[in-house]
Amino acid sequence: MLLIELTPGPNMAWLAGLAAVEGRRAGFAAVAGVAIGLLLNGLLAALGLAALLQTMPQLLTGLRLAGAAMMLVLAIQTWRAATVPGHAGGTIKTRGAFFTGALINLLNPKAYIFFVVVVPQFLGMAALTLCNALLLALVSTVIATVIHLAIVLAGSRAHEWLSDPTRTRMTRRIFAVVMLGVAASFLLADFG
Secondary structure (H helix, E strand, O other): OOOHHOOOOHHHHHHHHHHHHHOHHHHHHHHHHHHHHHHHHHHHHHHOHHHHHHHHHHHHHHHHHHHHHHHHHHHHHHHHHHHHHOOOOOOOOOOHHHHHHHHHHHHOOOOOOOOOOHHHHOOOOOOOOOOHHHHHHHHHHHHHHHHHHHHHHHHHHHHHHHHOOOHHHHHHHHHHHHHHHHHHHHHOOOHH
């Protein structure tokens, strides 16, 4: 689980950029949302959503499109905030960061496919039970949360440097492009 969580992905990129642009408080709220999203992924996988997504590709496609659309909207909002003269930050409130973190994970098809493709290998190809899924989701969430908190702390160190409006504008634009990359990863990832 530790190796999987250390692999760069949508959460890492988004959390680092969010903490740098919006600060530590928004980053911590986002980490809490990500943790809730990860726990819900485990529960939904145990209830059969992961298997359903594997057998019904159109649902997986819908999930991928919804996740990409959400990231596209966030990228556009971030880019627009960069063009507002004198706008120094505070676009994403803590509540918004929390819900966005949860949604990124709930709309991330990779999270569900993980429970179908990777998990059975560690269970001797046995079926994923509710107890196993919840335990795995809990372990995964704890490991991910520790890593995500470290990323937010590192990213938030840049927040003070970004108090200059020119730097903030440039960083917001970079952050918007990163979010476009996350959207593309939802669309282009091969789950076969």
